[in-house]
Amino acid sequence: MTSGSIRAIKELVVDIQFEDEPPAIGEVLIAQSPKKGLLLVDHLAEGNTAVCLNVTGDEFLQKNMPVQRTGKGIEIPVGDITIGRVLNALGRPLDGLELNLKPDTKMRNIMMVPDSNTSFKSSKRDILETGLRVIDFFTPFLKGSKMGIIGGAGVGKTVLTMELIHNIAKSGQGLSFFAGIGERIREGHELYETLKDGDLLKNTCMFFGQMDQNPVQRMLIALSSVAAAEHMRDDEKKDILFFADNMYRYIQAHNELATILGQIPSEGGYEATIFSDVKLLQDRLSSNENGSITSIQTIYVPADDLSDPAVLMIQHELDGTLVLSRKVAEQGIRPAVDLIRTTSSLLSPDIVGERHYKLSVEAQALLQKYESLKNIIAIIGESELSPTDRSDFAKAKKLIEYFSQNMFVSETFTNKKGEYSSRDETLNGVEAIIHGK
Secondary structure, eight states, X not given: OOEEEEEEEETTEEEEEESSSOOOTTOEEEEOSTXXXXXXXXXXXXTTEEEEEETTOOTXXXXXXXXXXXXXXXXXXXXXXXXXXXXXXXXXXXXXXXXXXXXXXXXXXXXXXXXXXXXXXXXXXXXXXXXXXXXXXXXXXXXXXXXXXXXXXXXXXXHHHHHHHHHHHHHTOSEEEEEEEXXXXXXXXXXXXXXXXXXXXXXXXXXXXXXTSXXXXXXXXXXXXXXXXXXXXXXSOXXXXXXXXXXHHHHHHHHHHHHHTTOOOOTXXXXXXXXXXXXXXXXXXXXXXXXXXXXXXXXXXXXXXXXXXHHHHHHHTOSEEEEBOHHHHHTTOSSOBOTTTOEETTOXXXXXXXXXXXXXXXXXXXXXXXXXXXXXXXXXOGGGSOHHHHHHHHHHHHHHHHTOOOOGGGXXXXXXXXXXXXXXXXXXXXXXXXXXX
């Protein structure tokens, strides 16, 4: 393999010149510094120059330092060796335990996409029960679907994700992958301890590139976790539940790198390739004849603005969105779901059944009426409403209370025992409230 030398360093961007053939885009280079820093080729420039990203943040790089080619991209260990472990974007352990790599350990290039000849025939679309009433009723999870949990800072996105992982891992409905993208280290630690205490790590693989990491690793962690999930789907023939917290941070990391690389932003202030970057990642979270990847993605909403271009872009790729509201959270309702703005394209009779669909239509009608009656009641009082309106208003209030639920992962803080509600129990409860039974 040919070697090159460093010509310029600007923050995390390193220009490397080669005498002969330059490396391929996506190839990993090793700097001959004390830390042997890894450099990822981002694109090629004139004069046999490779513009690279300083993946490990090696601060010992210097001008004219030699760099060695590897001829391969970033590869991480995949398979059973990753189950129950916490890994970083490079497949290295973060849980303080050794990762015993053997000669037969399978490795996978994180940027390798499935072969174009692969048939993307969807697997059987079974409904996944989460035990959370508001989700199972308004945004049912199907194998192979993509669901989003949208909300601003501090409204409970991560706690809801932790509860979903806890419930699904406990029921053994599939192997769970968790990608922590640019979120708080504390939240990742709490999730790990929760799963460990519940003996649920045996069904979970975790990848973390949290807030303390540079934007290169925060961007790569999404690709690493997806590559590991693809291996389990294609080679191990497993059904995967993929949790990403937070997809907005993935875009944010790309944005930071685009700024460092000197790229001109798009009209919305984001990087010019935001749409293709999100699309390429979302397309890999798919199902085929081997197995399914069902993804649950949290999406941070900057300044609580649901019309943000990045938020809308991610939403466009989802089958349903669960919107968390600050106003609902202030009322002490958990999970703080805005029942009016929560939507799902999967809530149709041929998927969830006639009974569930009819109840959802009736529930939404009551909740819409509740919203309109609130303003009237604020002026004239509830006693001035007609008997029918009073009855509907009371039913809607009961529904809102019914969809509030104690969570298992919050038991330590609330001293309230967690609740698990089966789908049938949820439908029976909603039916009893709507029909006044």
